[in-house]
Amino acid sequence: MFCLAAAAAMGTAAAALAAPGPASALAELIRDPSLWSARNDTPPATAIESAQPPVLNFNCPFASLPDRRVFWDAPVALDLEAGRSFRFEVASPDPAPIRRLTVYFRSGQGWYGADAYPAADGDWKTIRISTTDLRPEGRPSGLHAIDRIRLAAWRGDAVDTSFQVRNFGLDVRPAPVLILRPDSLAETAEAGAGRAAARRTARILERAGVAASFRSDAALSPADLTGIHLVVLPHNPALPPATLETIADFLRSGGRLLGFYQVP
Known part of the structure; x- marks a missing residue:
């Protein structure tokens, strides 16, 4: 409790828009539908004429396509580390046929993904995807090296529909508390438990008024x-030796550590 109180006293950081470079690149993804590559006979992305702010439209021909999903890829250079979250707004005039949307971020030889759901009433809905929401697939190189984004719509009913997105952006939360995301468990039976523990820890800190950022425990x-000022281990039983040594140096220099479950 002392650590949490001390961290809260250091002040919470309001979310801020990312640096102009990434922000401009994300805005361009909405303005220019030609940047998106349609896959699996998926119709191309289109722009909604005269929409302000700009809106990108994605048609989902679930009635005619045999695949269980339609998806679109676009190149992007993003760093989602250091407490950054990806946000956007989504709407669908008929969301019922969409089982879910998945936002993927490619890094190296793998992807990170998180699900999102349009509002049932068709209104715009703001989606925020934090690093603790992302599940790894394959062998991603890290959230600091995102080079592609993918939007996928999964078929629920065999009925044609569409969805729209706008206002891509990154939120940055500089903070004195660092949660080590248990990526070292990625290919173990404990991977799901590790991600869940990180999410719970982040929510608890947020409710306590403590701003926290995230880093991978693998590097x-x-x-x-x-x-x-404070490093939090939500569930990190398999820390690499180099990470352990970095934490040890941090403690020797006056830093503090808060650990749960198994501590190496």
Whole structure:
């Protein structure tokens, strides 16, 4: 409790728009539908004429396509580490045929993905995807090296529909508390439990008024701990030796550690 109170006293950080580079690139993804590659005979993305802010439209011909999903890819350069979350708005005039939407981020030889759901009434809905929401697939290289985004709509009913997106952006939350995301468990039976523990920890800290950022426990460097006062291990029983040594140096220099479950 002392650590949480001390972290809260350091002040919470309001979400801020990402640097102009990434922000401009994300805005261009909405303005220019030609940047999106349609896959599996999926219709191309289109722009909604005269919409302000700009709106991108994706048609989902579930009645005629045999595949269980339609999806679109676009190149992008993003760093989702350091407490960043990806946000956008989504709407669908008829969301019932869409079982779910999945937003994927490619990194190296794998992907990170998170599900989203349009509002049932067809209104615009803001979606925020934090790093703790993302589940790895394959062998991604890290959230700092995102080079492609994919939007996928999964078929629920064999009925044609569409969805629209707007206002892509990144939220940055500089914070004195660092949660180590248990990526070291990625290919183990405990991977799901580790991600769930990280999400619970983040929610608890948020309710306590403590702003926290995230880093992978698979590759932690001393530079990642600059400005950090407290490191939190939500469930990290398989920390690599290099990460353990970095944490040990952090503690020797006066940093604090809060650990749950098994501590290596």
